[in-house]
Structure formats: C-alpha cells, structure tokens
Amino acid sequence: MTTSLRGAEERTSSDVAPGTAVLEVDGISVSLGGRQILDTVGFRVQPGEFTGLIGSNGAGKTTLLRVILGLQAPGSGRVLLAGRPRRRRNSSIGYVPQKILLDPDMPMRARDIVGLGLDGQRLGIPLPSARRRAAVDEMLAAVGAERFADARVGTLSGGEQQRVLIAHALIARPRLLLLDEPLANLDLRSGQAVIALLHRIAIDHQIAILLSAHEMNPLLPVMDRVVYLAEGRAASGTTDEVICTEVLSGLYGHHVDVLHVHGRVIVVAGGAPDQAPHPLGAVVDGDPIIHLR
Amino acid sequence: MHWVIEPGFFSSQPVHTALVLGSVVAVVSGIVGVFTVLRAQSFAGHALTDVSTAGGSGALLVGLSPLLGFVGFGLLGAGAMDAIGVQRVRGRDLATGVVLGAATGLAALFLYLDTTSGATTGATQTILFGSIFTIDRSTIPIVIAFSLVAVGLIGLLYRPLLLASTSAEIAASRGVPVRLMGLGFMAAMAIAVGLSALAIGAILSTALLIGPAATALRLTKRIGAAIGAAALIGVVETWLGVLLAYDSFDWGSGHAGLPVSSFIVLLTFAGYLTSGLPWARRLSGRRTELVGAISGAAQRP
Numbered sequence: 001m002t003t004s005l006r007g008a009e010e011r012t013s014s015d016v017a018p019g020t021a022v023l024e025v026d027g028i029s030v031s032l033g034g035r036q037i038l039d040t041v042g043f044r045v046q047p048g049e050f051t052g053l054i055g056s057n058g059a060g061k062t063t064l065l066r067v068i069l070g071l072q073a074p075g076s077g078r079v080l081l082a083g084r085p086r087r088r089r090n091s092s093i094g095y096v097p098q099k100i101l102l103d104p105d106m107p108m109r110a111r112d113i114v115g116l117g118l119d120g121q122r123l124g125i126p127l128p129s130a131r132r133r134a135a136v137d138e139m140l141a142a143v144g145a146e147r148f149a150d151a152r153v154g155t156l157s158g159g160e161q162q163r164v165l166i167a168h169a170l171i172a173r174p175r176l177l178l179l180d181e182p183l184a185n186l187d188l189r190s191g192q193a194v195i196a197l198l199h200r201i202a203i204d205h206q207i208a209i210l211l212s213a214h215e216m217n218p219l220l221p222v223m224d225r226v227v228y229l230a231e232g233r234a235a236s237g238t239t240d241e242v243i244c245t246e247v248l249s250g251l252y253g254h255h256v257d258v259l260h261v262h263g264r265v266i267v268v269a270g271g272a273p274d275q276a277p278h279p280l281g282a283v284v285d286g287d288p289i290i291h292l293r
Numbered sequence: 294m295h296w297v298i299e300p301g302f303f304s305s306q307p308v309h310t311a312l313v314l315g316s317v318v319a320v321v322s323g324i325v326g327v328f329t330v331l332r333a334q335s336f337a338g339h340a341l342t343d344v345s346t347a348g349g350s351g352a353l354l355v356g357l358s359p360l361l362g363f364v365g366f367g368l369l370g371a372g373a374m375d376a377i378g379v380q381r382v383r384g385r386d387l388a389t390g391v392v393l394g395a396a397t398g399l400a401a402l403f404l405y406l407d408t409t410s411g412a413t414t415g416a417t418q419t420i421l422f423g424s425i426f427t428i429d430r431s432t433i434p435i436v437i438a439f440s441l442v443a444v445g446l447i448g449l450l451y452r453p454l455l456l457a458s459t460s461a462e463i464a465a466s467r468g469v470p471v472r473l474m475g476l477g478f479m480a481a482m483a484i485a486v487g488l489s490a491l492a493i494g495a496i497l498s499t500a501l502l503i504g505p506a507a508t509a510l511r512l513t514k515r516i517g518a519a520i521g522a523a524a525l526i527g528v529v530e531t532w533l534g535v536l537l538a539y540d541s542f543d544w545g546s547g548h549a550g551l552p553v554s555s556f557i558v559l560l561t562f563a564g565y566l567t568s569g570l571p572w573a574r575r576l577s578g579r580r581t582e583l584v585g586a587i588s589g590a591a592q593r594p
Contacts, residue, residue, distance in 0.1 A: 069466040097462040106331060106459075107510050107519045113459065120456035121467040123449050152514045168463075 020083045022047050022176045022208040023068065028077035030063055036232050037063045040077065043227045043236035045176065048206035050199060052219045055229030061212040062098065064229065065180050068210075069095055082175065094169030094207075098180040102161065104154035110164045111136050111149045117168035139167045143197060159190030163197070170201065177201070179211045183218060191218055198222075216243070217264045243267075302539055311425040311535050311553070314436055318492040319501060319527030321440045324447055325485035326506030326527075327520050328478060332458045337374060337385065337479070339499045340393040341486040344370030346495035347396045348487075349420045350403035354410070359420060360432065363490040364439055367483030370396060375476045400495075423494030423554045425535070436488060443484040450477050455516070492531070493554040501527060504561025511568040530560040 021044040030038040037060045045051050055061050066072035068079055070086050078085065081092055094117075102108070114136045119126060126132070140149045143163040148156055153164055162182055169177055179198070183191040199222040202209045213219060216226070220239060227236040228243070230251040235242045242248075243265055248256050252269070259266045302308055329338050348366020349359040370392055377388035400420075407416035418424065447454075457464040457474045465471050482502075489498035509522035534557030542550040 071462070071465055093466070095463055095466045097460055100460050100463075102459070103333075105510060107327075107514050107516050108455075108459065109514055112455075112516065116452065116456050116459065120452050120464070121469050122452055125448055125451045 021045060021080070022049075022082060023210065024080040024083070025064070025068065026078050026080065028064070028067055028079070029075045030060070030067060030072065031075055032063070038067070038074075038229075038234075039232040041229070041232075041234040042077070043225075043234060045208045045210055045225070047175065047208055048202055049208050049224045050202045050222050051208070051210045051225045051227060052216060052223045053210055053212040053227045053229065054214070054216045054219075055212075056214055059214075059229040060232055061214075061229055062180055064234075065095075065178050065210075065212060068178060069093060092175045094172060094174035094177040096162070096165045096169050096177070096179040096182060098184065100161070100165065102154040104152060106152065106154045108153050109150050110145055110153050110156065110160075110167075111140060113153055113164050114139055114145075114167045114171055117171040135171060139171045142170070142201075143167045157190070158185045159187075159194060162186065162190075162194055166194075166197070166201075170207070174207065176208045176210065179209070181212050181214070183213055183215070188218075195219065195222055220263070220265065239265075298536065298540075302536065305539070306430075307426040308535065308539055310428055310430050310433065312532060313433060314428060315425060315492050315531035315535060315557075316528045317433075317436055317440050318488045319505070319531045320524040321443050321485050322489050322498075322501040323505050323509070323523030323525070323527040324444055324520050325481050326502045326504075327509065327516070327523050328447065328454065328458070329482060329502055330506045330510055331455075331516075332478070334385075334478075334482070335499065335503050337389050338482055338486060338502050340374065340389045340396070341367050341370055341479075341483050342490065342495055342498045343393050343396040343400060344483075345487050345490045345498065346420060347399035347403060349490060349495050350400055350407050350416060353407050353416050353420065354403055358432070358435075360435065360439075360487065360491050363487035363495060364484055365487075366396075367487045368480055371476070371479035371483040375472070375479060419494075420490075421494050421496045422552055423490070423492055423497065425492050425553050426538075428491065432491070436491070439484050439488055443481045443488075446477055446481040446484075450474055450481075454478055493557050497554050497558050500558040500561050501531075504558075504565055505530060508561075508564045508568045511565075526564055527561075530564055531557055534558075534560050 023045040025044070026042050028038055028041045029036070041060075041064060043051075053061050053064065063072060067074050070079075080086075115126065115132065117139075118132065118135060137146075137149075140146050143166050145160065145163045145167055148160055148164075153161060156164065166177075166179075166182075177198075182194055182198075186194065195218060198209050198211065201207055210227075211219070216223075216239075223239055225236060226239050226242050227234050228248065228251060230248070231253055233251055235247050235251055243258055245256065245258050248258060248267060254269065257268045259268060329335060345363040345367050348362035348364075348369075350362070351366065352359050352362025374388040374392050377391060378385070404417050404420065407420075415424075419427075453464065453469045454474050454477075456467070457469055457471045461471045464474075485502055486498050489501040492498075493501055505527035506519070506523040508526050509519045513519050513522055534553055537556045538551060538553035541556075544551075
C-alpha cells in the first residue's frame with residue numbers, strides 16, 4: 001500500500017512556487033434561474049490539505065464544485081489553480097462526481113475505468129502496453145481495488161465503485177482531488193474506509209482533497225480545514241474557527257447553537273432565549289436521529 | 294452436404310455480392326452497435342431507421358440510389374436530433390419521438406408516390422425489407438467507402454466517447470466536448486443504419502445494429518472483445534440468413550424463395566436468446582474466472 005505517486009510529487013515540488021495555494025476561490029457568485037446560489041464565496045486550499053465542503057442539501061456545494069471544474073460559469077469572481085486561471089483541458093484536478101450510473105451489463109471492467117483516467121480525453125484507441133498496465137495496476141493497488149480489478153464496474157458495491165472512481169481521478173496525477181458527496185450512498189463502515197483512504201492519499205502524496213458532504217461528523221478526525229456553506233455564503237478555516245455559534249449564526253442569519261456531544265458536533269437552530277423556536281425545527285447539521293427543541 | 298448448401302450457392306453471382314456486402318455491413322453494424330447499446334441509444338437508432346426509410350424512398354422518387362438516400366437522410370436526422378436535444382435525457386426521448394414521427398410521415402408519402410408513379414412498383418418491399426440478392430456489384434465500393442468513414446469515426450472518438458458514455462460530467466471536466474462526441478457518434482450510427490437498410494431493409498436495420506451487439510455484450514465484459522464478437526456474430530448470422538434464403542427457393546413447389554431479411558433478423562433474435570441460456574452464461578462466466586485466475590497468478594510474486 002506504499003505505492004508512490006511520483007509524478008504528483010515531482011510536479012508539486014517543481015512548477016509550483018512554495019506557499020502558493022493549489023486552489024484559490026475568490027469572490028464567486030452564481031445565480032441560477034433568478035435565485036442566488038452562491039454569494040461572494042472565497043477560500044484557499046493548500047497542497048496536501050484535507051478540506052471538507054460542508055452544507056445541507058441545496059446549499060450550493062455541487063454548484064461550487066462545478067464552478068471550480070469549469071463546468072459552470074460564475075456570475076462574478078475567479079478560480080485560480082496553483083496561482084493561475086484554469087485552462088480548459090485540465091489534468092491538475094481529479095473529479096469524482098456524486099452520482100454515476102453504471103449499468104451492471106456495461107462492458108467496462110474496473111481497470112478499464114481507471115485506464116480511461118490516464119488518457120480518456122484523447123482521441124483514438126488506447127494501445128495496450130506494459131507501462132499502461134503497470135500504471136493501472138499501481139493505482140488499483142493504491143486504492144485497494146486489486147481484488148475486483150477485472151469485475152464489471154456495474155456489479156460492484158457503492159464503496160467499491162467509489163474506489164475505482166478515485167483511482168480513475170488519481171491516475172492523471174492531479175494536485176487537487178474534488179469529490180462530490182462521496183459518502184452519500186455508503187454505509188458507515190464503507191464511508192469510513194473511503195475517508196481513511198483519502199486521508200492517506202492526501203498525506204502520502206501531498207494531493208489536496210476537497211470533499212463535499214452534508215454530514216461533517218465522519219470527517220472531523222481528518223479535516224485540516226472546513227468550508228461551511230449556508231444561505232449561499234461560506235465560512236472557512238479550521239473546524240474550531242468555523243464550527244462555533246458566532247460564525248454559523250452569522251452564516252445562517254439567525255441564531256444556531258453548536259453542541260459538542262462525545263466528540264461529535266450538532267448544529268441546532270432556534271435555541272436563543274430571546275427568540276421564538278426556528279420554524280424549521282431542530283437540527284441544521286449533525287446526527288439527524290437526535291432532535292432538540 | 295447438398296441438402297444444407299444447395300448446388301450453385303457459391304457460384305451464384307447475386308449470392309456472392311450478397312455475402313460480400315452483407316459481411317461489410319454486419320461488421321460496421323457490430324462495431325457501431327456495441328456503442329449504441331453501451332450508450333442506451335437503441336431507440337435513437339430506431340428513429341434513424343425511419344429517417345432512412347424516408348431517405349431511401351425519396352431517393353428512388355428522384356432517381357437516385359437508395360443508399361445515398363438512406364445515409365444522406367440519416368445524417369440529416371442525426372443533426373436534427375442533436376439540435377432538438379438528444380444530449381439531455383429528457384431531450385433525447387423527445388428528439389427521438391419527434392424525428393421518428395416526422396420521418397415516418399415523409400416515408401409514407403414517398404412510398405405512396407413511388408408505387409403510384411409506376412416506375413418503381415417494388416419500392417415498398419425494396420426500401421422497407423431490402424433485397425440483397427438484387428443489389429448490383431457496382432454498389433460494393435461505395436458501401437466500403439461509407440463503412441470506412443463510420444468505423445474511422447468510431448476509432449477516432451473511441452476513448453472520449455467511452456469516457457463521455459461512462460460519465461458526461463467527468464468527461465466535460467477534462468475538456469471533452471461531450472455534445473460533439475454525441476453528434477459524431479450519431480453520424481456513425483446514421484451511416485451504419487443506412488448501410489444495413491441497404492442489406493436487410495430500412496425498417497429492419499436496427500436488428501443488425503442491436504442484435505449482434507447485445508448478444509456479444511452478454512458474452513464478454515471487455516469492450517474490445519465485445520466489438521470483435523459483435524462483428525463476427527453479425528457476419529455469421531448474415532451468411533446463415535443468405536444461405537437459408539437461397540435454400541428456400543427449393544423448399545416449396547413454387548420456387549419463390551423467402552425474404553433473406555426475415556431470416557437474418559430472426560437469426561439475430563435467436564442469437565440473442567441463445568446467449569441468455571444458462572450454458573452460454575456459464576461458458577462466459579467460466580472463461581472470465583479463468584482469465585481472472587491466470588492474471589491473478591501472474592501478478593503474484
């Protein structure tokens with residue numbers, strides 16, 4: 001499991017000046033269909049940093065990721081990758097989208113998907129070569145997917161598919177890996193295995209990870225930084241800086257309480273003594289089983 | 294042996310032409326067909342057959358070769374479907390339905406005019422159900438030229454098309470012009486449908502596009518192997534169909550012969566059903582396990 005991603009290490013050390021953020025999001029605003037989705041959102045991601053993009057459903061997480069990827073033009077603001085504006089063909093970002101529909105009958109093996117990560121954007125038919133095979137095998141091993149390397153991807157479990165897609169995104173040696181809700185369809189154990197895998201990738205290979213999630217608790221042990229999205233606005237910093245009553249109340253525009261329960265964080269609306277209970281009720285973010293008034 | 298292969302089969306000029314033409318068409322259909330099934334665009338393929346019907350019957354009306362009508366109209370139809378929005382899921386359904394309806398209306402008009410004008414009384418049969426035994430040898434070069442264009446397109450777009458078929462989002466994030474890929478593929482599909490319209494008739498041409506490809510995809514999980522298998526299965530089914538149609542001249546007392554298209558289409562269906570039988574599933578499963586075991590052993594230090 002100590003497979004090295006040499007390419008990425010060389011590149012991060014050579015053509016990026018030290019201290020330059022891998023990703024800089026600067027004053028991004030997006031309106032879709034007359035509704036403001038993002039309002040001057042800005043934050044930075046440093047090399048090898050694990051960043052959680054946290055927000056409830058509809059908070060604009062996917063839109064923000066699409067802006068970073070260049071799939072959505074922002075109304076204003078800019079995105080810099082390693083200090084430079086993004087180019088159209090960009091191999092410095094790996095992307096794992098939220099939903100990917102892979103039919104069980106689709107004649108694509110896990111290793112074919114990973115191979116497409118290497119050169120899928122190029123024209124022509126890939127020629128089989130020992131180098132290509134070695135690169136694919138190395139990446140399958142790096143994400144612990146050797147066991148199902150030759151299985152049809154559509155027959156794999158959600159967690160297994162997630163690993164294959166991560167390998168697909170990593171094989172092009174990106175400096176930044178974006179994942180849109182990778183934990184959404186996974187059970188707790190598979191989710192934790194994926195988080196551990198990503199954490200190791202970030203540390204071992206200095207690849208920055210930006211991962212969106214609506215539930216922050218599973219990420220608390222590994223997050224270096226959090227970008228919290230609410231009402232189209234974002235707050236970023238370490239978890240201690242951001243996940244507190246003052247900052248989140250400011251974001252939501254009404255009072256919320258941040259409760260710490262056995263190492264977990266629960267964000268609760270409408271707890272201020274001078275305020276009526278928030279009409280939406282209780283938990284804004286956190287374990288939905290506990291409902292507080 | 295002669296109760297299987299009737300005397301004169303291999304020395305007959307029409308049979309010879311039919312076999313060459315049928316093989317070329319089956320190979321193109323197999324290659325394009327695998328991507329059609331992969332991209333779940335069988336219905337779009339079917340809409341293109343209706344467009345081809347209109348094109349072929351229209352070409353006859355103005356005295357052109359039906360093949361030019363099949364392919365020319367097919368390409369126009371592909372463009373129309375793209376313009377309406379075949380690249381979005383809902384738009385795809387809508388585009389297919391709209392184009393299919395319009396094309397069928399045109400085909401009905403052209404076929405009516407073809408048959409009433411008197412010069413081409415057999416038009417309905419020729420266009421809709423094909424007449425591979427009556428095709429002139431001189432058509433073969435142009436068929437090969439169209440085939441090379443279609444196969445060349447698939448070869449060129451192979452990787453980005455696979456990536457876009459796996460996830461349009463990922464493909465777009467890596468700079469692949471996803472819509473252009475879809476349009477390029479539709480063009481290849483229009484040519485394949487036009488060619489197989491010539492061989493087995495416009496209305497039946499999806500059978501050759503989808504049948505062998507769907508059969509092959511049941512038997513292998515490797516894309517390259519599926520393409521090869523689809524082409525091979527298509528060729529075998531076409532040859533068998535031609536042979537049975539040739540033999541059928543001697544089945545009844547009337548010496549009329551049964552339509553070759555019916556044989557080919559029924560064989561593609563039978564092939565698909567057979568590939569779903571337990572023995573075929575077991576066979577492909579066992580081969581898969583074997584390949585897995587061998588590659589697993591090779592990777593072990």
